[in-house]
Amino acid sequence: MDDSKLTVRSVERALDILLCFTDASDLTLTELSGRVGLHKSTVHRLLASLEGKGFVMRDAGTEKYRLGYRLWELSANLSQSDDPGQILLADMEHLRDQIGETISLYVQDGLERVRIQAVQSNQPIRRVAPVGARMPLYVGASSKVLVAFAEPAVQELLHASADWPPGLSREAFLQQLGETRRLGYATSVEEREPGAAALAAPILGRGGKLVAALAVSGPANRLTLEKMQEHGPLIMEAARRMGTMLK
Template sequence: MEPSRTGKAEDGKSNVRAVERALDILLCFTTESDLPMTEIAERVGLHKSTVHRMLATLEDKGFLERDRSSERYRLGMRIWELSAHRSRSGDPAVICLPEMERLRDTLGETVSLYVRDGSERIRIQAVQSNQAIRRVAPVGVRLPLYVGASSKVLIAFAEPGLAAQMMASEALPQGFDPQSFREQLEEIRRLGYATSMEEREPGAAALSAPVFDRSGRLAAALSVSGPAARFTPSIIREQSALVVQSATRMGAMLPG
């Protein structure tokens, strides 16, 4: 007897759901380098026994590795093998790195590159300051779009409608002022750069400029950040032209 069409559809949905769960587990490692099984289960909202089976499969295929002494999981070599074969020909994180290093050497502060992904921004490249007291910017971190210099750049120079969509989100924190934010966006478009002083993190300041590719499309946000005690508003204003110029040079290297 042939299986019913309903049975085939249910099997297909089950297979897709299994793939989604496996990917959800792997995505847990976008913010952490290693995690115990219990925390992974909490993050993906699945029973421990289900997560245990999926972790065993991912480990068997090489996508995860398990530290048997601590029973914590981390990304396996298969992930890095896949990454090595990813095309880098138009990758801003690779193309812009030399200019980011030059800017870091000129200004002495940490330089980062961000792109927007939905309602978040992702740091895709970073060059750390060489100073003893500095902002440490790990690559791959996701941050909200409603706060920070780079976030404001990614909204101010994005396609029309993104700002309104973002400000209608239920994820905005209590006390968020849409009118003040709109005024900031207008000022950023006029100046060509954005600043933030201890908006997202106490004691930190940042300056950000848009990176447009050769077709004029917003490709990324270039950011320079440092301790607020050293990276003061007056210094930020003095250095804004250098950051804008670096962002322009980066854009000229990116394909349209």
């Protein structure tokens, strides 16, 4: 293997290590090695380079690694003018105060949906929605919205996926997509997580292009189907208003 290919491979491995911190605040060398599937000596060498550049930090007491300050420096230069998560945050907080449940914003990325913004419920028992979390695109209210209102190519990609769960009927899912388009919103009760329910509506930008899914989630014993039907017009109106705020 030539030097250029080795360099690219090292960069990919280093990025894989950084991506391990999307759902964990600190990790040991052993944990990182297990997550990326590399020998500890290789991971240790890559971590040393990342630490030298300020992308990770190591706690000498616990021997755990966490993200470094250099990432915060980079994120400070991100443009917020086109970031739906920042533009819509105030409206999401307002919707949270109206409904009393956790509000999330999802976008489609390949065959997954990614939570790019969340406003937690103020209730003692609530659904905690970490930003950056990834979930499959074939289950859940937000997934139905992101597929139902997506370009045909996204739907074809999903239905042709070899990773389609054996226990999930493609025909039933297609029917749910049709119902989502008819109603203008989607619901889910304990589809992805026991005891959890969600309601989602599409945020359409100018030209009617799908931008994101706006979701309300909470405990299933509080966010019942009846309650979600009651909230349907409210979340659709909020999603419509948010769409007018985006370019």
